[in-house]
Amino acid sequence: MESATTRPAAADDPDAGGPPAALRLSGLHKTFGANTAVDHVDLVVPQGSFFGLVGPNGAGKTTSLSMAVGLLRPDEGTSQVFGVDVWSDPVEAKALIGVLPDGLSMPERLTGRELLTYIGQLRGIEAGVLAGRVQELLDVMELGAAERTLVVDYSTGMRKKIGLATALLHGPRLLVLDEPFEAVDPVSAAALKAILTGFVASGGSVVLSSHVMPLVEQLCDTVAVMAGGRVVAAGPLAEVRGGGTLEQTFVRLVGGDEQGRRGLSWLAS
Numbered sequence: 317m318e319s320a321t322t323r324p325a326a327a328d329d330p331d332a333g334g335p336p337a338a339l340r341l342s343g344l345h346k347t348f349g350a351n352t353a354v355d356h357v358d359l360v361v362p363q364g365s366f367f368g369l370v371g372p373n374g375a376g377k378t379t380s381l382s383m384a385v386g387l388l389r390p391d392e393g394t395s396q397v398f399g400v401d402v403w404s405d406p407v408e409a410k411a412l413i414g415v416l417p418d419g420l421s422m423p424e425r426l427t428g429r430e431l432l433t434y435i436g437q438l439r440g441i442e443a444g445v446l447a448g449r450v451q452e453l454l455d456v457m458e459l460g461a462a463e464r465t466l467v468v469d470y471s472t473g474m475r476k477k478i479g480l481a482t483a484l485l486h487g488p489r490l491l492v493l494d495e496p497f498e499a500v501d502p503v504s505a506a507a508l509k510a511i512l513t514g515f516v517a518s519g520g521s522v523v524l525s526s527h528v529m530p531l532v533e534q535l536c537d538t539v540a541v542m543a544g545g546r547v548v549a550a551g552p553l554a555e556v557r558g559g560g561t562l563e564q565t566f567v568r569l570v571g572g573d574e575q576g577r578r579g580l581s582w583l584a585s
């Protein structure tokens with residue numbers, strides 16, 4: 317199994333003369349009081365890869381991704397997007413990234429169309445281009461029918477979809493998506509998968525976190541497993557899962573205590 321920290325010099329390594337990685341995390345570290353949420357994490361997301369970040373609850377995925385995209389300042393370490401440092405050069409870096417954060421907060425008393433138009437104007441997208449993109453995104457996300465619904469009244473899945481639409485609007489080169497499929501219905505999920513695989517096929521790069529192992533196996537070519545704030549395995553999907561499924565590998569790496577497996581003695585007994 318290959319560790320992201322010990323990856324050999326590859327085409328995505330500028331030191332090897334190749335293009336810079338889509339995302340390179342070096343020594344990222346974050347504590348909350350006495351709790352170390354992310355413990356000196358190194359990760360390389362090669363350009364053109366579909367990268368899955370998995371790990372149990374509290375592993376540090378959201379904290380890592382928040383630091384990676386410039387939403388949460390690390391205590392130590394750096395995050396580079398296509399060679400641009402996210403924290404020292406945020407404007408250039410953020411133009412390259414589309415982000416779907418965990419618990420996205422949006423201006424809620426707007427319709428989906430108004431919200432996308434507003435975000436697009438903030439991004440400086442020319443009016444004619446913006447109107448076309450907004451329409452396409454509403455169609456693809458199947459949010460057109462909710463034309464007059466305010467975002468505050470959206471369901472959880474609809475909020476996920478409008479959040480993803482805002483992440484795609486400016487045509488980023490890297491998408492960083494925290495649990496993008498959570499609460500999204502199967503029809504919309506199929507549409508999202510098609511958008512994301514098409515994006516990667518045309519040269520884009522995607523990092524997503526998910527708890528749904530079959531989904532990660534279906535979409536991702538590269539994965540990292542986090543536990544206790546550390547990366548415990550990373551590399552091409554086939555190498556990380558070895559002969560088994562990703563779920564089997566995950567359970568083997570991350571464990572889970574005996575108490576949890578025994579269940580509740582008093583329930584349905």
Ligand SMILES: Nc1ncnc2c1ncn2[C@@H]1O[C@H](COP(=O)(O)OP(=O)(O)OP(=O)(O)O)[C@@H](O)[C@H]1O
Nearest residue numbers: 348351352353371372373374375376377378379380
């Ligand atoms: N703002 C915060 N203040 C204090 N502790 C935090 C904060 N954010 C995260 N943590 C802690 O940091 C650790 C990592 O949390 P994080 O949300 O990054 O995990 P995660 O892998 O995304 O979990 P999940 O899969 O449940 O979303 C946890 O112990 C969590 O309680």
